[in-house]
Amino acid sequence: MNEFEKQYQEILDFLKFEDYPLAVKRIIDFTLDTQEIGFYTKTCNLLNWLDNNPDDNSKKEKLQELLAELHSALVKRPQQIRQNILEASELTKKYSGFSLGPVNLSLNEGDIIGLVGENGNGKTTLLRSLCGELHPTSGHISYNFKHEDLYDLRTKLVYIPQRTDTWYGSMMDNLLFTATSYGFSPQESPLVVELVVARLGLRKFRKHKWKDLSSGYKMRFELARMLLRKPKVLLIDEPLANLDILAQQTVLEDFKAIAKSAFRPIGIIMSSQQLYEVEKTSDEVIFLKQGIQKNLKENNEANDTEKHLVIEFESAWSQSNLNDCLLSTGLVSLQFNGGTYIATFNGNVTINHFMKAVIDQNIPVVYIRDISNSTRRFFVS
Amino acid sequence: MFKKTQNYLLLHHPLLWNTKFIPVIIITLIINILFFAGGYLTGAVDFNDPYRLNEYRHYEPMAIFLNLIIGLLVIIVWLTFYFRNNGFKSLYPKKNNSLYKEWLIILTVCLLTCSNTAIYEYAFDLRARNYYSKEEVIKRTNLLSRTSIFVDGPFHHWSRFDRTQRNELLDSLENNNHRYEYKEYDEEMVVIPEVEAVTNVYNEGNKLYNPEWDTVCYFENQYPITSLINKQNLKFSIQENIHDSINEWRVKTWMLNREKDSIKKLLDDFFVLVNEHNLQANITSKQWFDFVYKPNDYNDYQIVGNDEFNEINDERKSRDNEEYKTRNDLENNIIQKNGSVTIVLPKYYVPLQRMENTYDRISGAYVSPINYGDILGIIYFAFITSLVIFSFRISSVKNWLISVISLGITGLITFIFSLIIIYSLIEYHSRSQPFTFITIWAVILIVCLIYFVYINRQKTSKKLSGIVVNALLWILPFSLVMVYFYLYTYYDATAIRDINGSRIYEMTGLEKIIHNNALEFFYINLGFILLYMYPFTKLIKKWKGIAEA
Numbered sequence: 017m018n019e020f021e022k023q024y025q026e027i028l029d030f031l032k033f034e035d036y037p038l039a040v041k042r043i044i045d046f047t048l049d050t051q052e053i054g055f056y057t058k059t060c061n062l063l064n065w066l067d068n069n070p071d072d073n074s075k076k077e078k079l080q081e082l083l084a085e086l087h088s089a090l091v092k093r094p095q096q097i098r099q100n101i102l103e104a105s106e107l108t109k110k111y112s113g114f115s116l117g118p119v120n121l122s123l124n125e126g127d128i129i130g131l132v133g134e135n136g137n138g139k140t141t142l143l144r145s146l147c148g149e150l151h152p153t154s155g156h157i158s159y160n161f162k163h164e165d166l167y168d169l170r171t172k173l174v175y176i177p178q179r180t181d182t183w184y185g186s187m188m189d190n191l192l193f194t195a196t197s198y199g200f201s202p203q204e205s206p207l208v209v210e211l212v213v214a215r216l217g218l219r220k221f222r223k224h225k226w227k228d229l230s231s232g233y234k235m236r237f238e239l240a241r242m243l244l245r246k247p248k249v250l251l252i253d254e255p256l257a258n259l260d261i262l263a264q265q266t267v268l269e270d271f272k273a274i275a276k277s278a279f280r281p282i283g284i285i286m287s288s289q290q291l292y293e294v295e296k297t298s299d300e301v302i303f304l305k306q307g308i309q310k311n312l313k314e315n316n317e318a319n320d321t322e323k324h325l326v327i328e329f330e331s332a333w334s335q336s337n338l339n340d341c342l343l344s345t346g347l348v349s350l351q352f353n354g355g356t357y358i359a360t361f362n363g364n365v366t367i368n369h370f371m372k373a374v375i376d377q378n379i380p381v382v383y384i385r386d387i388s389n390s391t392r393r394f395f396v397s
Numbered sequence: 398m399f400k401k402t403q404n405y406l407l408l409h410h411p412l413l414w415n416t417k418f419i420p421v422i423i424i425t426l427i428i429n430i431l432f433f434a435g436g437y438l439t440g441a442v443d444f445n446d447p448y449r450l451n452e453y454r455h456y457e458p459m460a461i462f463l464n465l466i467i468g469l470l471v472i473i474v475w476l477t478f479y480f481r482n483n484g485f486k487s488l489y490p491k492k493n494n495s496l497y498k499e500w501l502i503i504l505t506v507c508l509l510t511c512s513n514t515a516i517y518e519y520a521f522d523l524r525a526r527n528y529y530s531k532e533e534v535i536k537r538t539n540l541l542s543r544t545s546i547f548v549d550g551p552f553h554h555w556s557r558f559d560r561t562q563r564n565e566l567l568d569s570l571e572n573n574n575h576r577y578e579y580k581e582y583d584e585e586m587v588v589i590p591e592v593e594a595v596t597n598v599y600n601e602g603n604k605l606y607n608p609e610w611d612t613v614c615y616f617e618n619q620y621p622i623t624s625l626i627n628k629q630n631l632k633f634s635i636q637e638n639i640h641d642s643i644n645e646w647r648v649k650t651w652m653l654n655r656e657k658d659s660i661k662k663l664l665d666d667f668f669v670l671v672n673e674h675n676l677q678a679n680i681t682s683k684q685w686f687d688f689v690y691k692p693n694d695y696n697d698y699q700i701v702g703n704d705e706f707n708e709i710n711d712e713r714k715s716r717d718n719e720e721y722k723t724r725n726d727l728e729n730n731i732i733q734k735n736g737s738v739t740i741v742l743p744k745y746y747v748p749l750q751r752m753e754n755t756y757d758r759i760s761g762a763y764v765s766p767i768n769y770g771d772i773l774g775i776i777y778f779a780f781i782t783s784l785v786i787f788s789f790r791i792s793s794v795k796n797w798l799i800s801v802i803s804l805g806i807t808g809l810i811t812f813i814f815s816l817i818i819i820y821s822l823i824e825y826h827s828r829s830q831p832f833t834f835i836t837i838w839a840v841i842l843i844v845c846l847i848y849f850v851y852i853n854r855q856k857t858s859k860k861l862s863g864i865v866v867n868a869l870l871w872i873l874p875f876s877l878v879m880v881y882f883y884l885y886t887y888y889d890a891t892a893i894r895d896i897n898g899s900r901i902y903e904m905t906g907l908e909k910i911i912h913n914n915a916l917e918f919f920y921i922n923l924g925f926i927l928l929y930m931y932p933f934t935k936l937i938k939k940w941k942g943i944a945e946a
Contacts, residue, residue, distance in 0.1 A: 148942070148944055149944055149945050149946075150858075150944050150945065150946055151857045151858040151943075151944035151946070165939050165942055166856060166939065166942025166943055167488070167491070167938055167939055167941050167942030168490070168942070169942060170488045170941075170942050171488050171489060171490045184480075184481035184482070185478075185481045185482070189407060190482065192407050192408065193407060193411055193414065193415065193482050193484070194487075194489065196407065196408055196409075196411040197411050197484050197489040197490060198489065198490060199490065202408035202409050205408055206408070245489075
């Protein structure tokens, strides 16, 4: 089953379990994939109908009907082979007092790379370097897609900074301006904008002013604009910073769906402090510590011979009590780190062994997580 | 309707939508029309104007003030809408000529906003022109010119006639003033005595007195200098120089040949005009004729004033007695005392002064309805404003402010520096020339240009080019002016030549063209700005893609 069929099945499941908001989002993605005004119009009409008849029982049928049409239109289309679009090798950027790199990374269409690290460790510098805003001190970045000149290149690399600029005037006018600037025809533009707005759950906020929007919705409008810019690479700095947990999950899910589009895949590099969420979504995670790159995969491969089980947990017991109780389970080290304990066990120990020890010793535990394969390990001092 | 238009532009022409071109053009055109209407309404000619008020443009200062205030308001409001979106700063795809088009739009708005005063002036003159056709105005001014010979006014100076102009006494003056004049054809310097210094010596007892100065010669006849045949006639700007002479000599030929009918008809025609404009005279055409038609020597005439309120001065009495009041023909005129001041008013008058005031205005409106010098100033102001706005558009606020401050400080320093250089090193005669100042700025311009091209070729990071690009946008319009200045200075210096031991000032060919066509050159420079901005905006677009740091 190819990527498109997998996504089609997912939408069918959403409909089956009557998860309509998610189903609608994915149907919009398919609609945008068709790049046909006929489908844009149909989906927009359906969205309007849904707005006017939120509790109508025929909702499911109508969505299924449209999905079937979209499926038959897209199923014959060749899916894009995901190619490498960006490659950075030995990239460094030096300021007075700070040095980033050398960084090596490779981004394919449809991939998401997560950038994690403490504040001031070079995440933003790396993103700005990749989007062409900063020129590397040394090393090389190659962009493997057509561009006439540097300006043209930067039109295809969309960088969304943590603090975005204020939008003036109507939100819809701003989005329409972006759409027409990026070559959507006068007939397409209003439809595409409607679809993108609906895709990001912004239909209710179309008439709002920028200053009346919360940070989360501002971010969503930025994402809507980004979608209209048809980027090859999306570089986004701390997109989760001002979002509540639910919004974080929604945005990450959106990123995944956008990046993994069967017909219009894009590469995404995002920075975040939300380690676990980023790790869940990303294909690769890069950790930056004082500008130095640490890749989880490489790190694991390099230390394969002496692989450890690393457990992060929270307990009311003291460090010495815990140490005494866990020594017999193969504990190598126990660190107290910001309210949680980081326990490192030798390679033969599994999380089940650890949990058994907790139960046997009646250790009070309120939180537990295996971080053996997480960049969380890099944060441990 | 308005919303629909804007929506149409947003979908079909995003640049026009972004620049809010249609609304701002409509607003500026409405303001243009209002200024035009204002000019047209206030441009009405008063045909009964004794005080030359027609000449004054009473509402002009208000028009300028309103232009400034309204223009500023329109620009500020427009910019707040225009700056809402900036596709260039957001790195949206742009065609190569897109920035050029954007600048042209800004320029159009600036030109229309700045042109209100000029439009007011144009409408003011148009109103005056609309009273009569040019031919009719020429016909009427010719009539006034001719009749003015028979109304109180100045006489020609004796030196106008081909007479000796000098006497032996003049030659003998120790401090005889003289000037040098270069005769191009003879290629030599000639000495011209300055006789004006002694021409007012009419006293026969004075040793410098020349009896020739009391008489003038017309058609080989001697006339007293105060004869009507020696009267100057009125001149109007619509008349070509040759017409002044033709008018004068035609009337004087009639006088000489005693063509009574022609003179009578002339005065009758004048009265037709007087009646047409409902003006007042206290004599009839016939009385007037009787007062002035004295064919013996035209010296025994009754003065006819050009208005009842205008003081007269009878030149015929001037040499008899220096007491002012006796210099006038008191028997036939009216003496009026205002405190210690005594003035003599005409007993008989025709409303020539009011006619002159009227037709001077109308004729002026035809001769030069547009002052190309003033308009040039307005156009340059609009060009510079458009470039300042455009530079704000393409650079960051921070860089733009740094550019303004750094260029302002540089300007001040270079100005003071060039003053020091001029006053300490250069000869006095060249102090008026801003050579040092312009040279420093020419160097700054060249350095900026080289730096900007270098940054564009390197394509690494913008470095200081964010500031330099603003400086270039503001200085480049003067690049050709600098070249012109150097050529002007060069030719000015080389035009002084040594001929027969005398330093003379002579220019030929290209030198003369450059020297005499400054206004035309400044207009050509506008074309140059329009031309170079095209490749320059393309370069700016490419430059934008370069990394910031």
